[in-house]
Amino acid sequence: MRPQASTPPIVRGLLAGAAGTAALDAVTYLDMATRGRPASTTPERSVERLTKAGHLSLGTGDSAGNRRSGLGALLGYLTGATVAAGYSALVGRRLPWGATAVLLGAAAMVGSDAPLTMLKVTNPRNWSAADWASDVVPHLAYGAVAAMVLDRLR
Numbered sequence: 001m002r003p004q005a006s007t008p009p010i011v012r013g014l015l016a017g018a019a020g021t022a023a024l025d026a027v028t029y030l031d032m033a034t035r036g037r038p039a040s041t042t043p044e045r046s047v048e049r050l051t052k053a054g055h056l057s058l059g060t061g062d063s064a065g066n067r068r069s070g071l072g073a074l075l076g077y078l079t080g081a082t083v084a085a086g087y088s089a090l091v092g093r094r095l096p097w098g099a100t101a102v103l104l105g106a107a108a109m110v111g112s113d114a115p116l117t118m119l120k121v122t123n124p125r126n127w128s129a130a131d132w133a134s135d136v137v138p139h140l141a142y143g144a145v146a147a148m149v150l151d152r153l154r
């Protein structure tokens with residue numbers, strides 16, 4: 001089903017964000033499979049920091065770890081959806097696909113890395129070149145796919 005031309009920009013952005021996030025996840029999992037690297041623990045650690053700051057409990061034992069894992073993944077989807085929805089709602093004119101892809105990828109990267117840095121879960125100043133590549137490449141994939149979807153839905 002193709003959205004009508006009257007589909008609100010924010011809805012187009014949410015659809016683009018969902019597609020971009022799926023691309024980001026696929027590129028991340030491909031990197032993990034290719035290099036044999038483990039999954040990042042930063043999403044779970046950020047949830048842990050947020051729950052401690054909010055004096056919230058996720059329970060104990062395995063269930064708490066499972067909740068942290070699930071909530072960490074959901075934070076990624078929330079970031080991907082809000083970045084593209086915000087872009088679609090705020091940018092009134094059509095930019096070239098490449099510019100849109102880079103802007104969306106950079107915004108998603110900042111939208112995920114800035115909170116992690118503020119929560120002291122990570123510090124990009126200490127990242128290796130491989131760490132940067134593991135972050136930049138999936139975010140560029142996010143931007144490319146989200147830009148393509150936005151372009152097709154306009």
